[in-house]
Amino acid sequence: MIGWEKAKFFVIRHHTGLMVCGLALFLALTPLVMDNPYNLGILNLIGLYVIVVLGLNLFIGFAGQISLGHAAFFGLGAYGSAILTATYGFPAWPAMILTAGAMALVALALGIPTLRLSGHYLAMATLGFNYVVDSIFVQWDAVTGGPSGLSGVPPLSIGGLTFDSDLKFHYLVWTFALVALTLCLNLVRTGVGRGLAALGADEVAAAALGVDVQRQKNGVFVLSAVMASVAGSLYAHYFGYVNPDAFSVFKSLDLVIMVVVGGLGSVWGTLFGASFITVLPHFLGFLETYMDIIHGVILVVILIFLPQGFVSGLVDIIRIRWARRRLAMDRQS
């Protein structure tokens, strides 16, 4: 009996860690059941997007900001790694780190002036950034390969192990995604995470509690840019080529839709959001030409009915119902 109580206490205390471990185990075993490379490919793509969207959700969902330009950071990460390794023969891992570092600086340079703005202005600034970056990808033939992009990006390897198949990359990308998930779960459970949630809800109140609003906004913007950059580097090494289509403004919108489907401020919801939007075209193959419309409709419907996003919106409803019921019971007794 005491053992059982102890176990219960352990589970309650470490439920977040246990959930991450459970997910890791599930993902480790998935390829045993799902050995079709096409499906694994989709799962790998989900892993890549999870890394980007986790960062973006910290920025949008927690800190309450908006970015319509995160595909640019994703693309710059991919192009950075591709150019350094394919064109200049740089080793892959240092190239990834170098690119991510450069992205931190780019995000800081972009963030310091624009994060003083809010709402529409911030949306316009990040959207403009994405347009500029996209144009550079398309126009700067000599470096980026123009519209056809760059190919010949070598796969990543550690020691003698080269991640050159869907199966091997599955383990690599999900290791990165689970590390990113753990870091985000850590962050949101500390005072820093609460500070972000506070400034997302009310900047004046957050500042009065000691949150350095500008600094925290910049910090989380840089963090999300670095995460997008790392995912971009992984993307380049996975596919072996990069082209501008994958990093357009429309991709940025898809990323925002993933955040909204996952739920603003819901770290776990991000997994659902990224999966749902990535998998959707494969179930609705016959509607391929209408995909942008479908994404638009999903976004509008969710924002009308569950403005906090799909998953966290539902969770909120359940929590509020439950609390109201308790409140009513208290009043009766």
Added chain:
Amino acid sequence: MGGNLLEISNLSKNFGGLPALSEVSFGVETGQVTALIGPNGAGKTTLINCLTGVIRPDGGAIRFKGADIAGLPAHRVARLGISRTFQNLRIFPRLTVLDNVLCGLTVQAGASLLEALFLPPGLRHRERRLKLTALEALDAFGLADKAGWPVGVLAYGDKKRVEMARAFVSQPVLTLLDEPVAGLNAEETATVATFIRQMRLAGKTMILVEHDMEMVMGISDHVVVLDGGSRIAQGTPDAVRHNPLVIEAYLGRMSATA
């Protein structure tokens, strides 16, 4: 008056050429409740906002523990140990009651973004201690049984208490209460008054901005009266109550309309 915790001297603030505060001076002594009263538009909220760094004063000095803090940004003021509540209730409705109060411990949590990502054991330990501190504060304000609830579902009076718990949880040096009983019924007002008295007994220093004259007179040590952006009187509640200027500017007008 040299030993005052807070010394405001000649504080001025104009909005578009109109003076909202002109040359206001007063001091706040440690362990006392200083009430700031005055009719609507007297400049009370402007003063509080200057004091907490929400807006920058145009002139004058605010000395807190001897250092001039006028013009410091709000988060720096908060880090000096000055906490506040807001006139129109600024809590975070989606967060739980406990998380709202934990937000009052932001300065104590004080980790960098990078440190928080990796959550080292030291930080984990500190977070656990902060949670206990927050729970104690919830208990003191009679909210312990609602710790896990989203604060949005609470009744207005309970929300006000959450905000007060958030303001006091960090053991601040000075707390500004901006109309803590606005919108509350008589019973709730009495409860809040009791909390303020308890905090006073526990040695807290407070500035109380209030319309409710009866409450102010009952719990303040010192009263400062503003009218039209200027300080027109200050003193003990009794002295202020019988000051003809105050009666004319404030009480007189109230009794005339009542």
